[in-house]
Amino acid sequence: MSMRPVESTWYRDFIYNLNRTKTRYDDALSQTTSGKKLNHLSDNPADMAYVLTLRSKIGQIDQFEKNINSASGFLGASESALNQVQNLLSSVVSLAEQGASESTGAQERNIIADNIDQVRDELMNYANTEFMGNYIFAGSATDTVPFVKAADTWDAVNNIWIPGVVTYQGNSDTINIQADFSTTVATNVPGDQVFVNQNDIFDRLSILIQALRRDDTATIGTQISSMNELIDQISESVGTIGNKTSHLTQIKGMLEKFKTAMESKMSSLEDANMAEAISNLSREEVALQAALQAGARIQRFSLMNYLE
Amino acid sequence: MMNLFSALELGKNSMLAQQQVFQIIGHNIANVNTEGYSRQVVDLESVSPSVIGLKDGGRGVNLAGIRSIRDRFIDSQITERKQYNGYYNSLSGAMATVEALFDEANGLGLSDSLSNFFNAWSDVSNNPTDIPTRNSLVSKTQSFALATRNSYQQLTDQQEVYDASIGTLVDDINSIAYEIAELNEKIAYAESSGNPANDLLDARERRLRDLSEKIGINFYYEQANHSVTIEVAGRPLVSYSSVNELSVQRNQYNSNYYDLYIEQYGLPPLDITTEVINGQMGALITARDGQTVTGAGQITAAASAGGLTTLTFSQAHGLSVGDLITINGETRSVTQLSAGNQVVVADFTTLPAVGDAWQERNGYIPEYKKQLNKLAGGLIYNINALHQQGYGLNEGVAPLRDFFQMSTAPAGVTVTGVAGNTVTFSASVAATLNVGDVLTIDGETRLVSSVAGNTVIVNNAFVAATGVNWEYANIQGAANTLAVDSAIAADSSLIAASSLATAGVGGAVGNNDIARQIAQLLAANNVVDADNNGSGDYGTFHEYLHDLYAEIGNASSTAQYELDANGSMLTYLQDKRDSISGVSLDEETANLMQFEKSFQAMGQFMAVISQLTDVLMDIT
Structure with a gap:
């Protein structure tokens, strides 16, 4: 380069190049110890921005899964409660058939009526199921007991007790959760939709109980088929819940796949390839060593050495 | 005519001259490591005879001068x-510090804090009646707000x-x-x-x-x-x-x-x-x-009134409130934006003339602070707008509550009329409100698109607001004051997660509609008013923040690159300079040897002349 290199040139160039070697060594060391290629915003701004976007999307997916799990819990509790209700209604059907039989006496019918009254109360308890401190069949009025029963009233005409009227105190609101970027799923079925709107279950049971107490076999007979309608009504709600649950499972599966793809993309941008990083580090170590050794040899020979 | 004494004189002068050479050689060797030293050489010249032409010889050697070898061009x-x-060294150092303030690489930064904040809203939407979940939201909000305020403050620092x-x-x-x-x-x-x-x-x-x-x-x-x-x-x-x-x-x-x-x-x-x-x-x-960059277009009008100057530009100026503008060496900051490419600034010492050029300053720390402000402003606007429609736990009447703290209306300034997009105040609000600010009247939140004296126009018409209560939030400095509403911080049951009344029997406490919608803002587009014109145009929140990081990263890596390039060029030039002006120890040593020999020879000559003089002396 220059025709007349002097000592200070050697030292200056040595220091300059040494610093650059050390910087490369430093970068290799950084990558190996942190396991990441991107340690500062300036390492690769475009990649860094992409990595941050991926990280935030992955975070959102994690939250969606959390939402789905929460919803699944709610829906699961609803489903098991309604399964129990179905069982109770089946038992009512057997009791009703017994009561309809000609061979059953009035005394027996009274006992059956009392049994069914108890089942009605049990059914109401299931309708008032709580999950994590919230009533699941109250719509969005989750701190209000969905169904309340008034006191029994005396029917002076027929000389029987009328089971207390059950009224719905909740609302018809659905609670939705965000299952993915553009899908909301309802996590509940409102109590009125399940137990009241199509057919008022408690009312129907009350009618059956009164018929038994009155020995009104004709009415008992017709009420048996209505019981089956009630079972269908509950089954419909169970079906709806089942659909929601499987929909959520499907969404969760897709989210998992999406997340895996993004995580792998993020890793390819951000994570250092360990084998590569370590071999870089070794290479830079050797380079650094060579540079330092060369530096020590600067000015080994000088005219001064040879003067007498 | 040459005689023995003049020979001695020749000897003496020559030895003195050559001693000077040793001095210079020594000076060079001593300064071999002195930065910027130019090696010096001695110019010797032979001394001509006193009278030219006769049979007299020269009178030895003389020191003609000492000169330094330098190339002014290289210098x-x-x-x-x-x-x-100097520029890139300082700038890359500055940018490295700014980069370090946003430690995103390790997941401890603002981006993750923002994610955590919105996730906390999701958690509330999953379980709106649970108090610990609500408390967690308050605490995540406070963390995020603190992180934002700190980032802003550290940039200011x-x-x-x-x-x-x-x-x-x-x-x-x-x-x-x-x-x-x-x-x-x-x-x-x-x-x-x-x-x-x-x-x-x-x-x-x-x-x-x-x-x-x-x-x-x-x-x-x-x-x-x-x-x-x-x-x-x-x-x-x-x-x-x-x-x-x-x-x-x-x-x-x-x-x-x-x-x-x-x-x-x-x-x-x-x-x-x-x-x-x-x-x-x-x-x-x-x-x-x-x-500093030259501003677009020129000044077409400048009018001063009441200590403020209104400047009209020949084209869109792209300025925001708080930007610096320099005309004829005087710098002011924009206090107001008006329609028709106008800005209002404090008076100049000399009123700018029509056709004057102007300068603005772009990028770096003021720009990063502005972007944090716009992010905070976008959050305040979008979240408060939803939150004000909701009910906390056990509330039968809509509380019209803010989630993020807003500023209370200045004393004595009331709303005299609300009609669609237009709001009329009892006094001028030009000192309080600016384009892009958030304005809430009776629980309805809008963005300001223009301010002119007592009149403010907003981006969407008001529905039912009559002007009983009003509050606002400035975009400028929003990141410095971001905070959760103090009532909510004290009592998390006031978080308005539900879209229906929640009081009494049958109250919709389980309704999570508002919380869910707020949580979904994380994925919403056009939530940040990036061009500061009173309507959101950029989103999502994360994209906006990540753009800011990319800007910082690019500025930093560019400065580092330029520094490296300059460093290499500078080293080359310094080596070049050394090849001309640098001291070579071997060269100096060779010179030393050369003049040592000649000095010795001169000494011998003097000795001989001295002996000859003795011979003369002995004759008498």
């Missing part, structure tokens, strides 16, 4: 290169550091300028007496390089008195032995930061803050205020 190139070195550095740098620059002025005088005196002032010249070159690194300079060598004239931003700094000092004054329109002034002969000091674009000083000003 100038190095000095010039130093100003870029950096500006103060640069500001202080500018102050001390001015003192350094002035003291170097005085040194150069003094050297100019000494060199002129020495050179005029015919004595080359080699070491003084080296000293002056060193000072020039130091000065160039600190502040970009233009310099010229004057033939007349061998002095260097130095100019900064086209104005004389050093002129032979006189110095026009640099000074600093606080500019109340730029957060009381320093403006840079230069003395002028017979005139008040001149503001050259926007003219200094190189050297360390240039980097400090750029990092602190943004890069």
Whole structure:
């Protein structure tokens, strides 16, 4: 380069190049110890921005899964409660058939009526199921007991007790959760939709109980088929819940796949390839060593050495 | 006629001359490591006979002069290169610090805090009646708000550091300028007496390089008195032995930061803050205020009234409230934006004239702070707008509650009328509200699209607001004051997660509609008003934030790259200079040997002449 290199040139160039070697060594060391290629915003701004976007999307997916799990819990509790209700209604059907039989006496019918009254109360308890401190069949009025029963009233005409009227105190609101970027799923079925709107279950049971107490076999007979309608009504709600649950499972599966793809993309941008990083580090170590050794040899020979 | 005594005279003069050579060789060797030293050589000349033509011989050797080997061109190139070195060195250092403030690489940064904040809203939407979940939301909000405020404050702290550095740098620059002025005088005196002032010249070159690194300079060598004239931003700094000092004054329109002034002969000091674009000083000003660029178009009108000047531009100016604008060396900050390409600033000392050019400052720390403000503003607007429609736990009447704290209306200023998009106030709100600010009237939240005296126009029409209560949030400084509403911080049951009334039996406490919608803002587009015109145009929140990071990362890596490139060029130039002016120890040693031999020979000659003289003496 220059025709007349002097000592200070050697030292200056040595220091300059040494610093650059050390910087490369430093970068290799950084990558190996942190396991990441991107340690500062300036390492690769475009990649860094992409990595941050991926990280935030992955975070959102994690939250969606959390939402789905929460919803699944709610829906699961609803489903098991309604399964129990179905069982109770089946038992009512057997009791009703017994009561309809000609061979059953009035005394027996009274006992059956009392049994069914108890089942009605049990059914109401299931309708008032709580999950994590919230009533699941109250719509969005989750701190209000969905169904309340008034006191029994005396029917002076027929000389029987009328089971207390059950009224719905909740609302018809659905609670939705965000299952993915553009899908909301309802996590509940409102109590009125399940137990009241199509057919008022408690009312129907009350009618059956009164018929038994009155020995009104004709009415008992017709009420048996209505019981089956009630079972269908509950089954419909169970079906709806089942659909929601499987929909959520499907969404969760897709989210998992999406997340895996993004995580792998993020890793390819951000994570250092360990084998590569370590071999870089070794290479830079050797380079650094060579540079330092060369530096020590600067000015080994000088005219001064040879003067007498 | 030559005689023995004149031979002795020849010997004596020659030995003296050659002793000088040893001195210079020694001086060179001693200064082998001195930065900027130019090696000196002795010019010897033979002394002619006293009378030419006769049969008289020469009278030995004489010292004709001592000169330093230097190439003024290379020296100038190095000095010039130093100003870029100084600039990029400072700038890359500044950007490295700013980068470190946003430690996103390790997942502890603002981006993750923002995610956590929105996730906490999701958790509330999953379980709206659970108090611990609500408390967690409050705490995540406070974390995020604190992280935002801290980021903003730390950026401001950096500006103060640069500001202080500018102050001390001015003192350094002035003291170097005085040194150069003094050297100019000494060199002129020495050179005029015919004595080359080699070491003084080296000293002056060193000072020039130091000065160039600190502040970009233009310099010229004057033939007349061998002095260097130095100019900064086209104005004389050093002129032979006189110095026009640099000074600093606080500019109340730029957060009381320093403006840079230069003395002028017979005139008040001149503001050259926007003219200094190189050297360390240039980097400090750029990092602190943004890069000075010429503004688009020109001034078409300037009218002053009540201490404020309204400027009209020939085209869209792209300015936001708080931006710095410089006309004819005076800097003001924009206090208001008006329709028709107009801005309002505090009065100038001299009213700008039609056709005047103007300068603005772009990027760097002020821009990063502005973007944080816009992010915070977007969050306040979108979240409050939803939250004000909701109910907390056990509330039968819509509370119209803010989630993020807003500013209370100034005393005595009330809303006199609300009609669609237009709001009329009882007094001028020009000092309170600006384009892009958030305005809430009776629980309905909008963005301001224009302000003119008592009248404000918003982006969407009001539905039922009549003007009973109003509050607002300024975009400027929003990131500095972001906080969760104090009532909510004290009682998380006030978080309005439900879209239906929640009081009493059958109250919809389980309704999570508002919470769910707020949580979904994370994925919403057009939530940030990036162009500051009163309507959201950029989103998502994360994308906006990540764009900010990319900007910082790019600025930092560019500065580092330029520094490397400059460093390599500078090293090359310095090596080149060394090849001309540098001391080679081997060369000096060879010279030493050469003159040692000749000195010895001269000594022998003197000895012989002395013996011959003795012979003469013995004759008598």
